[in-house]
Amino acid sequence: xxxxxxxxxxxxxxxxxxxxxxxxxxxxxxxxxxxxxxxxxxxxxxxxxxxxxxxxxxxxxxxxxxxxxxxxxxxxxxxxxxxxxxxxxxxxxxxxxxxxxxxxxxxxxxxxxxxxxxxxxxxxxxxxxxxxxxxxxxxxxxxxxxxxxxxxxxxxxxxxxxxxxxxxxxxxxxxxxxxxxxxxxxxxxxxxxxxxxxxxxxxxxxxxxxxxxxxxxxxxxxxxxxxxxxxxxxxxxxxxxxxxxxxxxxxxxxxxxxxxxxxxxxxxxxxxxxxxxxxxxxxxxxxxxxxxxxxxxxxxxxxxxxxxxxxxxxxxxxxxxxxxxxxxxxxxxxxxxxxxxxxxxxxxxxxxxxxxxxxxxxxxxxxxxxxxxxxxxxxxxxxxxxxxxxxxxxxxxxxxxxxxxxxxxxxxxxxxxxxxxxxxxxxxxxxxxxxxxxxxxxxxxxxxxxxxxxxxxxxxxxxxxxxxxxxxxxxxxxxxxxxxxxxxxxxxxxxxxxxxxxxxxxxxxxxxxxxxxxxxxxxxxxxxxxxxxxxxxxxxxxxxxxxxxxxxxxxxxxxxxxxxxxxxxxxxxxxxxxxxxxxxxxxxxxxxxxxxxxxxxxxxxxxxxxxxxxxxx
Amino acid sequence: xxxxxxxxxxxxxxxxxxxxxxxxxxxxxxxxxxxxxxxxxxxxxxxxxxxxxxxxxxxxxxxxxxxxxxxxxxxxxxxxxxxxxxxxxxxxxxxxxxxxxxxxxxxxxxxxxxxxxxxxxxxxxxxxxxxxxxxxxxxxxxxxxxxxxxxxxxxxxxxxxxxxxxxxxxxxxxxxxxxxxxxxxxxxxxxxxxxxxxxxxxxxxxxxxxxxxxxxxxxxxxxxxxxxxxxxxxxxxxxxxxxxxxxxxxxxxxxxxxxxxxxxxxxxxxxxxxxxxxxxxxxxxxxxxxxx
Numbered sequence: 001x002x003x004x005x006x007x008x009x010x011x012x013x014x015x016x017x018x019x020x021x022x023x024x025x026x027x028x029x030x031x032x033x034x035x036x037x038x039x040x041x042x043x044x045x046x047x048x049x050x051x052x053x054x055x056x057x058x059x060x061x062x063x064x065x066x067x068x069x070x071x072x073x074x075x076x077x078x079x080x081x082x083x084x085x086x087x088x089x090x091x092x093x094x095x096x097x098x099x100x101x102x103x104x105x106x107x108x109x110x111x112x113x114x115x116x117x118x119x120x121x122x123x124x125x126x127x128x129x130x131x132x133x134x135x136x137x138x139x140x141x142x143x144x145x146x147x148x149x150x151x152x153x154x155x156x157x158x159x160x161x162x163x164x165x166x167x168x169x170x171x172x173x174x175x176x177x178x179x180x181x182x183x184x185x186x187x188x189x190x191x192x193x194x195x196x197x198x199x200x201x202x203x204x205x206x207x208x209x210x211x212x213x214x215x216x217x218x219x220x221x222x223x224x225x226x227x228x229x230x231x232x233x234x235x236x237x238x239x240x241x242x243x244x245x246x247x248x249x250x251x252x253x254x255x256x257x258x259x260x261x262x263x264x265x266x267x268x269x270x271x272x273x274x275x276x277x278x279x280x281x282x283x284x285x286x287x288x289x290x291x292x293x294x295x296x297x298x299x300x301x302x303x304x305x306x307x308x309x310x311x312x313x314x315x316x317x318x319x320x321x322x323x324x325x326x327x328x329x330x331x332x333x334x335x336x337x338x339x340x341x342x343x344x345x346x347x348x349x350x351x352x353x354x355x356x357x358x359x360x361x362x363x364x365x366x367x368x369x370x371x372x373x374x375x376x377x378x379x380x381x382x383x384x385x386x387x388x389x390x391x392x393x394x395x396x397x398x399x400x401x402x403x404x405x406x407x408x409x410x411x412x413x414x415x416x417x418x419x420x421x422x423x424x425x426x427x428x429x430x431x432x433x434x435x436x437x438x439x440x441x442x443x444x445x446x447x448x449x450x451x452x453x454x455x456x457x458x459x460x461x462x463x464x465x466x467x468x469x470x471x472x473x474x475x476x477x478x479x480x481x482x483x484x485x486x487x488x489x490x491x492x493x494x495x496x497x498x499x500x501x502x503x504x505x506x507x508x509x510x511x512x513x514x515x516x517x518x519x520x521x522x523x524x525x526x527x528x529x530x531x532x533x534x535x536x537x538x539x540x541x542x543x544x545x546x547x548x549x550x551x552x553x554x555x556x557x558x559x560x561x562x563x564x565x566x567x568x569x570x571x572x573x574x575x576x577x578x579x580x581x582x583x584x585x586x587x588x589x590x591x592x593x594x595x596x597x598x599x600x601x602x603x604x605x606x607x608x609x610x611x612x613x614x615x616x617x
Numbered sequence: 618x619x620x621x622x623x624x625x626x627x628x629x630x631x632x633x634x635x636x637x638x639x640x641x642x643x644x645x646x647x648x649x650x651x652x653x654x655x656x657x658x659x660x661x662x663x664x665x666x667x668x669x670x671x672x673x674x675x676x677x678x679x680x681x682x683x684x685x686x687x688x689x690x691x692x693x694x695x696x697x698x699x700x701x702x703x704x705x706x707x708x709x710x711x712x713x714x715x716x717x718x719x720x721x722x723x724x725x726x727x728x729x730x731x732x733x734x735x736x737x738x739x740x741x742x743x744x745x746x747x748x749x750x751x752x753x754x755x756x757x758x759x760x761x762x763x764x765x766x767x768x769x770x771x772x773x774x775x776x777x778x779x780x781x782x783x784x785x786x787x788x789x790x791x792x793x794x795x796x797x798x799x800x801x802x803x804x805x806x807x808x809x810x811x812x813x814x815x816x817x818x819x820x821x822x823x824x825x826x827x828x829x830x831x832x833x834x835x836x837x838x839x840x841x842x843x844x845x846x847x848x849x850x851x852x853x854x855x856x857x858x859x860x861x862x863x864x865x866x867x868x869x870x871x872x873x874x875x876x877x878x879x880x881x882x883x884x885x886x887x888x889x890x891x892x893x894x895x896x897x898x899x900x901x902x903x904x905x906x907x908x909x
Contacts, residue, residue: 065796093802104802
């Protein structure tokens, strides 16, 4: 049962008044009864003692008549039921009645016997009588008799009864007054409280214009004023919120318009099932499926390009578990079977450390990807042209390098022929010669193989590469040329370098280009001073650095900024494409390439490539 | 208030009031006494119209001598009291005995001198060297008549202030107890060797101890109360009063008034023997009141 605060307040006050009033009443009744009886007893003892003192002389002189009169006078007191004055043996001398009927009778009741033995005044309550007895003494203390008075307790009991009644009536009256006061107080308290509640309920249901009529200066007045101020503040806030809400709605509309009219397709999906819970309407145009299909279970995964499905799903799963935002690219298959490149930017919303929701934007990057592929293809073409050019540059040295094994093969063949013509043929010699011929052939084949690899059309294929091995291969390719150019070619390779991820052929092309450029740059200086050094070392910020230094005349400072621009050359026969291709290849590997003149002589070209965290195969 | 005015007026008597019969009494409680006597006075006033009396009044004196003065001066016409004060007033004022009053059914009584039975006293002579208790000096039965008896036996009575006061071997000491009950208690408890009271009170106070007491002397019988009149009250009025009082018990009104007057039974003629015996005590009375 729900009780109102008014009823509770009245009940509480009533209980409190009842408890306090009742306790006080009970205590008063108890104390009053005790006080009345004690007072009655004390007064009775006082009367008895006074009477005894007054009777001492009469008793001493055995003036029974006076004793009788005194007791008779005492009995005028309606509270006194009987009076006995006795001698030392307990024989009554006077009983205060007209007849003095008990005179000369010896009393033997228990109280009288107790009285005769008592040194002082003793009392005993028997039924409705308070008996008081004690010795009558002369002023010198001589014990001459006894006095015994019986006081009717009825008046005292009546007084107790009256007092109790009065207290109870007073208590009931006080309780009644207390209840009335409680009701008044409760009403006084609850009326403003109810007003406050009513106002608060009005405010709660949105009637913010509600105001209390505050006429009090107490706490309720303060609360009422506070509620008014609160309502006013709420009203202002509500107006502000309304205004802001409208602004937000407008803003949201604009945002939604922007979101849903840009190429970036907003989406939201469950992090566990990857089921889209929201997809921007542009998605319809992306794959040609209606939005309802997008929200089907496993839509995203089932519409991934088969080649990307495993990668994209795994990447999404791992990245989401890391709870960090991420982005990745993959292909999806449209309704008409086309592949569409998607750049997906994903934000992970987590709950209790687990990915809960994924939100993001899908951007159709098919055109960009196509452009990138085209650029890569063109870059590969250019690189191939570069390599052909390089091969041309190396043709003489390679021819020279081929001459040596070919010459050896020829002379060995002639020698073998000579040994075969002997009788008996020197087959053992022939056999050794054939082995040498095979080695020379293999050497020539290696040269041709390297050349063919350089000249082959090639699209960029990435793999983990040992940059030192790459440098050594490049040096081998140009070694013969260096000999022809009378250039001292040396290599300084750092150990323990991490692998890089890249295309072997393209990166080799870059090194060959830098080495050949360096050797060409030294053409104008005396052969004894021509030195070219290829070094590898650990670069900064997780990179591997390759440096190609020559001892040539160096690069004028004004030409440094244009060095890597297409068609910029310092050579008479050069096309100015070599360094431009090198920069394209390096940047395609997310690396950097730059050049600077040495402090002494010559110049140094630097290439840095990001080190891979994977181990080389 | 009205009553006190009347009392005051009556306590300040001047000459005799014409047409008024005045009853006198000696008492310490004047108001009470007036209240007690006024019905009788009124009755007499109403009954004595033939004698020119139309009204009855009461005068209360403080002492016998004052009452004697009032009667001598004619301020009191009738005086009702026990024998000894009546004798004293008569000796002092010349008043004369008229009738006997039966008080509470008793016409006459006598005094007794008693001792405890276990004592050795059997005669009045045995009281020599002892102290006995009288009631009070104005008491007829408790003092005057027993004292006369003792004196007539030739005993020498000496007043004492305390029972324990020494008494000469040829003397009989006496103290006043001022209460019949005191006398009985004193005798029973041995405070005094003997006591004197009237025969009725003796029985009344002895109660169950009666068997333990011994009366050693009884006086002659004397009237319970005596009605006296002043010496100069006209004879017709005296006769009228006598007739009215004697006939009081014969009418309802008279009996009612008698009951109200201390349960008086009736008034009758004073027996001749009683008058003679009372007159024989005159010299003792004179001694008591100082005339001798």
